[in-house]
Amino acid sequence: MAARKTRQRIGGALALFALAAGCKSPSINLATSQPIKVDIAMRLDVYQHNGGEGLAAKASPTPARGGDPTERRKNRQADIQTFKNSRLIGEGHDGLLAVLEETAGSDGDYVRTTVAAENSDRMAQMKAQAQKEKRSLVDVQKEVAALWINRSFKGEWVETRGPDGSYKWVQKQG
Numbered sequence: 001m002a003a004r005k006t007r008q009r010i011g012g013a014l015a016l017f018a019l020a021a022g023c024k025s026p027s028i029n030l031a032t033s034q035p036i037k038v039d040i041a042m043r044l045d046v047y048q049h050n051g052g053e054g055l056a057a058k059a060s061p062t063p064a065r066g067g068d069p070t071e072r073r074k075n076r077q078a079d080i081q082t083f084k085n086s087r088l089i090g091e092g093h094d095g096l097l098a099v100l101e102e103t104a105g106s107d108g109d110y111v112r113t114t115v116a117a118e119n120s121d122r123m124a125q126m127k128a129q130a131q132k133e134k135r136s137l138v139d140v141q142k143e144v145a146a147l148w149i150n151r152s153f154k155g156e157w158v159e160t161r162g163p164d165g166s167y168k169w170v171q172k173q174g
Contacts, residue, residue: 084156094145095144126141
């Protein structure tokens with residue numbers, strides 16, 4: 001009888017040990033010696049489609065002539081992009097916009113006046129930059145034109161220099 005109790009105790013102890021050993025999992029260290037760094041590059045392209053209404057009706061109102069050229073340009077940025085998306089205007093080799101497709105009526109007038117105002121403000125900024133950096137205006141215009149052409153989206157009109165040295169309008173690829 002005593003042997004039977006001893007065997008039961010040993011069996012119980014073994015069962016308890018097996019149960020305890022089966023429930024414990026190995027420890028896994030999730031800490032890193034250095035913080036995890038994530039480098040994300042993102043590009044957001046926003047397109048505005050006209051939906052059949054006139055450009056002047058869809059456009060935001062152009063603010064008064066006073067103030068800072070940077071602020072005025074920011075206020076008309078959506079209109080300029082709408083005109084580019086509609087393939088009405090393009091980025092020229094001189095850092096200025098050009099009207100490539102004339103539109104009749106008030107829409108055409110609005111496109112022309114908006115582009116003229118944008119070009120006036122761009123030129124004022126380029127002249128100020130040239131004066132500040134003591135560089136020629138032509139050099140600043142080339143630099144600004146390259147920047148705007150690089151920022152253009154696929155399909156927008158840009159003026160490029162051909163192998164023969166002449167400029168031509170092409171739709172930007174990729």
